[in-house]
Amino acid sequence: MPQLNRFYSLPLALRLVQIVLAMGLIHGMPLAALAQEFVPPQRGLPGRRVGGGTRGGCIAGQTALTALMPESNLSLTVSERPDLFWYLPPNTAAQLEFTLLDANDQEVYKTTFQPDETGGIMSLPNPTDLPALEIGLDYHWYFAVICNEQDRSADVVTEGWIQRIEPDTALTQQLETATASDRPALYAAAGIWQDALMTLATLRQSQPHDADVARAWTVLLESVNLGHLADQPVVPCRSNRHHGAIAPESF
Numbered sequence: 001m002p003q004l005n006r007f008y009s010l011p012l013a014l015r016l017v018q019i020v021l022a023m024g025l026i027h028g029m030p031l032a033a034l035a036q037e038f039v040p041p042q043r044g045l046p047g048r049r050v051g052g053g054t055r056g057g058c059i060a061g062q063t064a065l066t067a068l069m070p071e072s073n074l075s076l077t078v079s080e081r082p083d084l085f086w087y088l089p090p091n092t093a094a095q096l097e098f099t100l101l102d103a104n105d106q107e108v109y110k111t112t113f114q115p116d117e118t119g120g121i122m123s124l125p126n127p128t129d130l131p132a133l134e135i136g137l138d139y140h141w142y143f144a145v146i147c148n149e150q151d152r153s154a155d156v157v158t159e160g161w162i163q164r165i166e167p168d169t170a171l172t173q174q175l176e177t178a179t180a181s182d183r184p185a186l187y188a189a190a191g192i193w194q195d196a197l198m199t200l201a202t203l204r205q206s207q208p209h210d211a212d213v214a215r216a217w218t219v220l221l222e223s224v225n226l227g228h229l230a231d232q233p234v235v236p237c238r239s240n241r242h243h244g245a246i247a248p249e250s251f
Helices: 004-009 011-029 167-178 183-189 195-206 211-222
Strands: 046-050 072-078 085-088 095-101 108-115 120-123 138-146 156-163 238-245
Touching: 072 195, 167 183, 183 195, 183 211, 195 211
Parallel strands: 072 156
Antiparallel strands: 046 156, 085 120, 095 108, 095 138, 108 238, 138 156
């Protein structure tokens, strides 16, 4: 009976995920086939998911620079140092720049690095030197494609927010027994976008020909109206030119 009570105390989306996972275990379904749409939290912040700039002449193609985040411009994470993702179009950019600010608009971290000129989905390289995010704080980030280092008005820019949260007891218990294939759906159902995206991106890179993983990736992106990016390749970025961080205790 206590187990049944705990089950009914879960949010509906997590209960549905748990039922489908159990069916998979019983019937031998591949758990990677579980494709879960993102369930967004009821909160948003001002930002810019699609890149804008006054004279971004170094960007080519029909698809704009795009941050892989919900339309609310706010991503939740349970990670100290989450990976952030963008779609970078084909470009002739001089460099890329990422800036992280705390809730008081104080700079926490800034780094510049080299883009892949062919374009694709990329994440921030070397995130281990990113200061650990504190739980419950909103962090404001900017990602700029620098077209002309002598004229920063030509930058193409996206901006958004990320907040680290503490997972509730029910989710923590589910994650303790979940496989790598289960985790993206659990995070998505709980509204934790960044970890759903990170775990699924890892599966996509390690299992590039797995149809179930590809479908789950597409479903997740479609649930935030980014389905047009689902077929884009994941591309590396060259190592940082320079970076600077403020120690976490000085936040």
